[in-house]
Amino acid sequence: MNVRVRFAPSPTGFMHVGNARTALFNYLFARHNNGTFVLRIEDTDVERHSEEAVNVIYEALKWMGIEWDEGPDVGGPYGPYRQSERLSIYKEFIEKLKEKGLVYECYCTPEELDAMRKEQLERGEPPRYTGKCRHLTEEEKEKLRAEGRKPVLRFKVPEDEVIVFEDLVKGRIEINSRQLGGDFVIVRSNGMPVYNFVVVIDDALMKITHVIRGEDHISNTPKQILLYRALGFEVPQFAHLPMILGQDRSKLSKRHGSTSVKEFKEKGYLPEAFTNFLALLGWYPKDGKEVLSMEELIERFDIKDVNSAPAVFDTTKLNWLNQVYIRSYPIDKLTDLIIPYLEKAGFDLSSFSRDWLERVVEVTREYFTVLSDAPVYMETFLKDDFQVQPEAKEFISEDLKRLEVIKAFKEKLSGFEGGLSQESFKKLVKEVGKEVGVKGKNLFMPIRIGLTGKMSGPELPVLAELLGKERVLKRLENSLNQLEG
RNA sequence: GUCCCCGUCGUCUAGCCCGGCCUAGGACACCGGCCUUUCACGCCGGCGACGCGGGUUCGAAUCCCGCCGGGGACGCCA
Numbered sequence: 001m002n003v004r005v006r007f008a009p010s011p012t013g014f015m016h017v018g019n020a021r022t023a024l025f026n027y028l029f030a031r032h033n034n035g036t037f038v039l040r041i042e043d044t045d046v047e048r049h050s051e052e053a054v055n056v057i058y059e060a061l062k063w064m065g066i067e068w069d070e071g072p073d074v075g076g077p078y079g080p081y082r083q084s085e086r087l088s089i090y091k092e093f094i095e096k097l098k099e100k101g102l103v104y105e106c107y108c109t110p111e112e113l114d115a116m117r118k119e120q121l122e123r124g125e126p127p128r129y130t131g132k133c134r135h136l137t138e139e140e141k142e143k144l145r146a147e148g149r150k151p152v153l154r155f156k157v158p159e160d161e162v163i164v165f166e167d168l169v170k171g172r173i174e175i176n177s178r179q180l181g182g183d184f185v186i187v188r189s190n191g192m193p194v195y196n197f198v199v200v201i202d203d204a205l206m207k208i209t210h211v212i213r214g215e216d217h218i219s220n221t222p223k224q225i226l227l228y229r230a231l232g233f234e235v236p237q238f239a240h241l242p243m244i245l246g247q248d249r250s251k252l253s254k255r256h257g258s259t260s261v262k263e264f265k266e267k268g269y270l271p272e273a274f275t276n277f278l279a280l281l282g283w284y285p286k287d288g289k290e291v292l293s294m295e296e297l298i299e300r301f302d303i304k305d306v307n308s309a310p311a312v313f314d315t316t317k318l319n320w321l322n323q324v325y326i327r328s329y330p331i332d333k334l335t336d337l338i339i340p341y342l343e344k345a346g347f348d349l350s351s352f353s354r355d356w357l358e359r360v361v362e363v364t365r366e367y368f369t370v371l372s373d374a375p376v377y378m379e380t381f382l383k384d385d386f387q388v389q390p391e392a393k394e395f396i397s398e399d400l401k402r403l404e405v406i407k408a409f410k411e412k413l414s415g416f417e418g419g420l421s422q423e424s425f426k427k428l429v430k431e432v433g434k435e436v437g438v439k440g441k442n443l444f445m446p447i448r449i450g451l452t453g454k455m456s457g458p459e460l461p462v463l464a465e466l467l468g469k470e471r472v473l474k475r476l477e478n479s480l481n482q483l484e485g
Numbered sequence: 486g487u488c489c490c491c492g493u494c495g496u497c498u499a500g501c502c503c504g505g506c507c508u509a510g511g512a513c514a515c516c517g518g519c520c521u522u523u524c525a526c527g528c529c530g531g532c533g534a535c536g537c538g539g540g541u542u543c544g545a546a547u548c549c550c551g552c553c554g555g556g557g558a559c560g561c562c563a
Contacts, residue, residue, distance in 0.1 A: 010563050042563060105492065112562065119561090126487035127559060152561050171489070171502095179488050181559055188561040195563050219558040242491080248553060277497095280512090284498055290512055307498075314496045317513045329527085330519065366526055377525095429522095444522040456524035 003035025004209050007061075007068070008199070010042040011053035014260040015060035017313065018214060018244045018252060021278045026242060027066045028279070028301035033261075038206055041082040044198055060261040064275050064295050070206075078206040083198055090193045093201050093231060094153065094186070101232050103186065105151035106133035107144040129154070129182030153187035155197075155218030155227065163222040168239035169306045175222045184223055199222050204233035212239040212303065215310075216251075238440045239303050242282050243310040252313050259313075268341060268371025270329065273322040281311045291324055319369045319479070326365050335361045338374045343374035347382050356466070363462050380457050383465060385473050388453040388482045396449060396483050401438050403483060405446035408432045410476040413469065420469045422461035450479045 007023040009015070025118055028035040039061070041054055054072070061163070070076025080086055097103045106129075108116075117127040130307065134156070134205045136144075141151075161177040186197035203211060218240050226430055228235045246256035258264060264274050284307070285292065285300040327335065335358045342349060349357065360381045367377040379386075396402045411418075416428060433443040451472060457463070464472055 007495095008563090012563085023492095046561085056520085077519095106561095113560085121486065124486045128487095150561095173489075175489070179559085185561055190561080194561070198561085204531090214557095215490070216557055217563090220563095240490085243556070245556075247496095251556075280497060282497090286499095288499075288511060292498090310518055311489055312496060313515090317497060323526095332493055352493095367524080442522095448523065454523090458524085460522085 001209060003028045003030060003033040005035060005175065005205060005212055006040050006208050008040040008042050008202070008213075009057055010246075011050065011057060013053040014056055014262060015258050016252075016464060017119060017261065017264075017278065019279055019366065020060060020064060021244060022212065022241060022281055023061060023066055024215055024423045025280050025283070025301075025303070025306070028298055029239075029303050030069075031298040032301045035209075035469070036069045037067075037410045038076065038078075038208070039068035039081065040146045040202060040206070041047050041072055041084075042195065042199070043082055043084045044192055044195065045172065054263070063265055063271050064077075065259065065271055077115070077121075083202065086198070086202065087193075089205070090198055090201055091234040094193065094197075094396075097101060097155070097186075097230060098153075100230065100371065103133055103153050103155050103182075105136070107141070107143060107149045107151050107184070108133060109149065126179070126410075127181065127183070128340075131183055134183065136484060150189035152424070154183040155186050155223075157183050157223075157226065163225055164342065165221060165225060165235070167218075168212075168237060168303050169242070170218070170240055171307055173218065173221075175446065177222070180223055189477075193314050195421070196220055196223050197227060200227040200231070201231070202229070202238060202350055204228065207370050208236050210237045210239060210303075212241065215243050223229040239306070241306060242308055245310050245312045247312065247314070249310075249312065254311070258315075264318075266372075267320065268337075269322050269372070270325045270371075273318065273325040275322050276325075277315075277318040280317070281313070282307045291321065323366075323369050326368065326371075329365075331358050331362055331365075334365065335435075338371055341372055341374050342382070345379075347375065347379075349382075352382070359466060363458055363466070368459075378450050380454070380463065384471055388449065388479055389455070390454060392449045392455050393483060395445060399442065401436055402442060402446040404436050405432060405438060405443060406450040406483070408436050408482060409447055409450065410473065410480065411423060413476070416469070420464055420472065422465045425461045425464040449483075450476045453479060453482075 005026045007026045009023075027037050029035070039057075040056070040230070043054075058073070068074065070078065070081060072079075072081040075081075094103070113129070116130070120127045133154070144151075157180050160175045161484070162174055163177060164172065164174045184196065185194055187193050221238055221240075225235055231371060244252045246252045248256075250257055256265070261274075263403050264373050266270070267274070275294065276297070279292065279301075280290060281299050283301070283305055283333065286302075286305065325347070336355075339349065341355075360378055361374075364374070364377045369372055396406075399480050409428065412428050412432055415426070416423065429443065430446055432447075436443075444460065446456065448457065449455065451460065451463060451467070452475075
């Protein structure tokens with residue numbers, strides 16, 4: 001059997017991490033089984049959808065490294081892949097259901113239904129549609145139409161039937177048709193078919209073999225199975241992924257902080273780290289290897305290994321993964337990604353060569369967890385007119401010799417001929433130590449402060465070499481001005 | 486309210502289906518130490534969980550029942 005799965009988001013304007021994880025699992029499942037991954041846009045709700053919102057989906061998927069085999073932009077044999085363009089197809093199947101007498105018109109207004117639901121809830125009953133309009137006569141319908149009412153189409157739900165399906169992650173699930181909330185709407189009064197209906201048509205026509213989606217769809221599944229049967233379609237396999245929870249264990253939503261893929265991208269998470277992290281949310285490889293590339297994920301992924309318990313979205317592990325990826329990323333690519341953050345932080349990079357920048361990235365990369373941290377750590381290399389930090393000032397003031405070290409080093413360096421390499425730097429420092437009569441922290445810390453204004457930072461020889469003699473002198477001058485003032 | 490799903494370290498999880506190898510394993514985080522002229526990295530070590538109560542059994546994280554807790558769904562949203 002040729003495996004076909006789909007990711008079917010509605011264009012809401014942002015890609016939620018839960019959706020991203022659903023897309024990922026579908027993708028991994030498809031690739032692992034040499035199957036096809038279909039992207040379908042669910043935009044039947046005309047009230048809210050825009051071209052821009054569709055692009056958000058494309059961009060998020062592309063960033064994550066998820067490629068679709070069929071979709072609105074790339075086409076495919078079962079298109080169109082946007083529900084808004086499939087209306088005529090849906091009409092056809094609506095007619096079929098009408099012919100079979102499996103649907104009927106309902107003239108209840110939203111207000112009436114709302115009131116009904118409220119009453120039922122107050123009485124402690126589960127809210128459900130009573131089937132009020134199921135047996136309306138032609139005259140009654142005529143009368144209601146005369147009132148200006150527009151009907152919806154409802155699907156007749158069988159009275160007492162147990163609907164069973166074998167969920168690939170949850171196991172066997174049984175629901176009695178009585179629990180479905182009564183006859184449900186499949187076409188709105190404006191003629192637009194509803195999700196539960198179109199999803200069945202689309203999945204069937206697109207020959208989807210496995211429906212992998214969020215757990216919140218479990219309660220829709222029996223309704224959909226009823227429709228598959230009514231239409232004579234083969235029912236696909238279902239796999240319902242556990243929810244992603246916020247810190248408070250409720251369904252992850254905007255109030256929990258960053259929840260859109262774009263936000264993670266902008267903070268400077270690498271797509272590889274993000275994807276890797278998402279994969280580990282509800283799934284775990286048999287061999288326990290946690291740092292995995294897309295290829296390795298595909299190789300190991302098995303829908304049966306997906307955990308049935310929900311997972312809390314905690315970014316600590318994502319941070320760790322991001323560090324891991326930053327340290328092993330190609331320096332060229334990493335530099336490309338970091339430059340925008342530097343520019344945004346206000347650094348003028350025009351005086352630095354690309355090669356030099358890459359070397360700075362190389363020696364600072366292990367310090368940051370997200371790319372947006374880069375300017376903080378790279379500043380030491382980029383900015384010569386820094387402020388000497390208070391604690392550094394205090395350190396220098398504690399012992400006169402410390403200031404002397406900086407002065408002596410400046411003297412020494414001025415008189416030094418030739419390029420400043422790590423070796424020559426070390427040699428000069430050593431000489432200064434001897435002359436002033438200090439060693440260890442009393443020697444190195446003043447030099448560090450003289451060069452950076454800070455008490456911590458990258459390895460001094462490396463810094464000195466990258467800066468070069470002129471810039472080091474400039475910095476020493478700058479520091480001394482502040483320390484002697 | 487009704488139905489459905491879920492319940493192992495703080496977090497992600499392994500183990501559960503096929504009871505003993507589990508004095509419950511790993512990863513992240515946290516704490517301590519080592520390394521280091523600083524910070525970080527790295528290395529070593531530590532802390533830390535089977536929701537509760539009953540059964541079944543020689544033996545239960547694993548099987549059964551009940552309870553409790555959490556979540557989700559009950560739309561002319563998807």
